[in-house]
Every structure is written in structure tokens, then in C-alpha cells.
Amino acid sequence: MEFTKMQGLGNDFILTENLMKLKRDWPNIAKKLCHRNLGIGADGLILVEPSNIAEYKMTIYNSDGSLAKMCGNGIRCFGKYLYDKRYLQKSEFSVETDSGIKHLVLKIQFNKVVSVQVDMGPPFFEPKSIPVLAQGDKVVDKYLKVIDKGFTFTALSMGNPHAVIFLDEIDNFPVEKYGPLIEKHSFFPDKVNVEFVSVKKDGSLKMRVWERGVGETQACGTGACATLVAARVKGVVNNTAKVHLKGGTLKISWKGENVLMTGPAETVFTGNVTI
Numbered sequence: 001m002e003f004t005k006m007q008g009l010g011n012d013f014i015l016t017e018n019l020m021k022l023k024r025d026w027p028n029i030a031k032k033l034c035h036r037n038l039g040i041g042a043d044g045l046i047l048v049e050p051s052n053i054a055e056y057k058m059t060i061y062n063s064d065g066s067l068a069k070m071c072g073n074g075i076r077c078f079g080k081y082l083y084d085k086r087y088l089q090k091s092e093f094s095v096e097t098d099s100g101i102k103h104l105v106l107k108i109q110f111n112k113v114v115s116v117q118v119d120m121g122p123p124f125f126e127p128k129s130i131p132v133l134a135q136g137d138k139v140v141d142k143y144l145k146v147i148d149k150g151f152t153f154t155a156l157s158m159g160n161p162h163a164v165i166f167l168d169e170i171d172n173f174p175v176e177k178y179g180p181l182i183e184k185h186s187f188f189p190d191k192v193n194v195e196f197v198s199v200k201k202d203g204s205l206k207m208r209v210w211e212r213g214v215g216e217t218q219a220c221g222t223g224a225c226a227t228l229v230a231a232r233v234k235g236v237v238n239n240t241a242k243v244h245l246k247g248g249t250l251k252i253s254w255k256g257e258n259v260l261m262t263g264p265a266e267t268v269f270t271g272n273v274t275i
């Protein structure tokens, strides 16, 4: 199987084409190929598939084999892949995902994709649509006790579920201790991606993420969007802010209904693997 290893701010993916929509055991293939010691190594496996309602369809599996409905860093890589492989020779196009159609605008300089802006659609707050087991129309500053520590979080969906937790500082926070416990908390029936966030004096946000089905990653695009939205609801940032992640910085904007995410995408290497 031919593949391209790509990354967006260090959040890395194996992209492969499934243009015939073959029904294979993709969850197990993802698990095997994403393994850091026994496989190629990546946070997720992305399939390039045909679409009847957009130019192409992106399907993404987390490294544990679970299916994710949306991936922000992954869709920027997907856009660069289509352009570099000459599947599309234009800078604006749409991509079908399991959470709807997303519109991409590629910034191209000297025939090289230097950044990708994605219209990520609107955030969803209704508990049922996230999903989170709570009453009311929004889950903002909800208290959650996890073993020895209490957290307050805001829950929302960016096509996938997020719990955003604001802390004074995150550099030394034990993400690997609390991340998996919150991810699998009974409050979140489909599990959840967890963002630990601090607000910086210059109005930007610093974020570390524990991703559902993966673990701590260098960056999460949907997580950065959820973070800006939660910070805006809290009234601590403007409607456009930089979100600093371990792997670099994303620009996130929430002006009208929809959230815009802008950032880089890079090819790491290509190869062939037997599955």
C-alpha cells in the first residue's frame, strides 16, 4: 500500500488512497500502521476517498483504531495532499468529512502550499450533540471531580467532542495523569478530547491536548478551535486569537457563525507498506 506521511504542527498522519472505497479492516490497519515501534508511526490514518457531495472525502481513524468524525490538522494535510498530487489544481475546494462539508483555501507561493485555511463550521453546544450527559442548553464551567482534583470545563463539539479546561499554568500540568481519566469519564458517552488551556497576557492562548483515541499530541486543530470558542464564551479573548500548541501556532477566528482555522501542513516522507 502506498502512503504519504504528513504532519500539521507535529500532529502526524499516514495518508493513503481508497478511491475504490474498498471495505477493509481499516480500524486494525490504522492501529498497526500508527504504532510508533511496530509500524510507520502516526497519530492517525487518513483515507482519501471519492465523494458525491464535495471534491473528495476525508475519513480518519485515530491511532487506537477508533473512527473520528473530524480532524483539523488532518484536513489541512489532506488539502495539501490533493494539491501536491495534482488531484486538484485550484486553491479553493470542499472536502466531505463525517461531520459535514468543509471549505479549504490554500495559500500557494511558487507552487508550494504554505498554509491552509479551513472553514470548520459552527461550534455546537447542545449537550446531546457533543455528547455530554448534562441538562440545559450549554455546558459552561461545569465542575468535575477526578480522583483528587476538581476541574471546571466547557464542553462543545467542533464536529468531534471537546472539554476545555482553563488553568493558571499548563507547562508542568500532569496531562498524562488526568487526560485519560477525563477522556473516559462517564460524563462523556463517546469519550472526549481534553484541552488544558492558559490565557496569556497578550490575548493569545496556550494549549496542551489529550486526544481521544491517541493520547497527548503535539497539536489538535479542532481542539484549538474549541479552545478559542470556549475562551470567547468566557469573555477572556477577542474573536481572533493565536493558539500556541506544543508543535507550533494556529490562528483561529470566530466572527460570524463559523470558526476559521489557519495553519501549515507538511509532507514528511512517502513509502510503501505491506498490510
Ligand SMILES: N[C@@H](CCC[C@H](N)C(=O)O)C(=O)O
Pocket (backbone or CB within 6 Å): 011, 062, 067, 068, 069, 070, 071, 072, 073, 074, 160, 161, 193, 211, 212, 213, 214, 219, 220, 221, 222, 223
Ligand atoms: N488531531 C485532530 C483530531 C483527531 C480526532 C480526535 N482524536 C477525535 O477522536 O475526535 C485535530 O487536529 O483536530
